[in-house]
Amino acid sequence: MIKVLLYEDNPQLREGLTMLIDGSDGFCVQAAYKNCDNVKDEVDAWKPDVILMDIDMPGTNGIEGLKLIRSVNHDVKILMLTVFDDNKNVFEAIKGGANGYVLKKTPPSKLLEYIQEAASGGAPMTASIATQVLKMFSQIEMSKQNEDYNLSDREKQVLQLLVDGYSYKMIASEMFISIDTVRSHIKKIYEKLHVNSKSEAVAKAFKDRLV
Structure with a gap:
């Protein structure tokens, strides 16, 4: 009963x-x-x-x-x-x-x-209701991921240029910084996104709408 x-x-x-x-x-x-x-x-x-x-x-x-x-x-x-x-x-x-x-x-x-x-x-x-709940949690997860990466404005700018197909040299010229500084930014971006290559970083940027 x-x-x-x-x-x-x-x-x-x-x-x-x-x-x-x-x-x-x-x-x-x-x-x-x-x-x-x-x-x-x-x-x-x-x-x-x-x-x-x-x-x-x-x-x-x-x-x-x-x-x-x-x-x-x-x-x-x-x-x-x-x-x-x-x-x-x-x-x-x-x-x-x-x-x-x-x-x-x-x-x-x-x-x-x-x-x-x-x-x-x-x-x-x-x-x-179930449909709403799934949508709601997916939005929460997405915003949580974005926050967790904690990219600086400069790193987001570099990532955007990577997505646009720029080379290290072109990024340096566009942002008026040295190639070593570009490499330093990209190293930090890889660490924060938990990736090991440019293609992975670009894929993640699209997937999680980082740019």
Whole structure:
């Protein structure tokens, strides 16, 4: 039996979800609340397997409630159930320790599957949310890579000229520096990009949009 604790401020939806989950084999709703004002005490008292959590609630909302629960309990599975599929809420929920994120328009049978999946250690997500999450993490990874390389403006200029096909001599002439200084810049660029040749440096510059 999967024990579910429900947080939803809309009374009709709260009642509808309670009837759906309670009326399905293998599930039971222990209690349902309209906000997270006393969430730590309620979770401690009921010890649910899965918490279905709305985001937009008066008083203590779902994101705040999620953080409160995670400050004392890392085991209970928390499934965000919401009309919001914007980046900010998705990111805040994942950062706060949510196990899954599903939209309220999810069909009832699918919702029960998601609850079961969360209970067994999965991370259920509506398809549109999953797409956003992948995109979001790819953007984070890309910006992290760019920061990690930590190229100086001068090194970026040299790298740009390498990409444009300039020789060491042409770079020296273009930048009014000696060939030895060009070599010194390029050595540092290779070290920072973790590459060993001009072709690798150029490939990485394109891949990670460094120039």
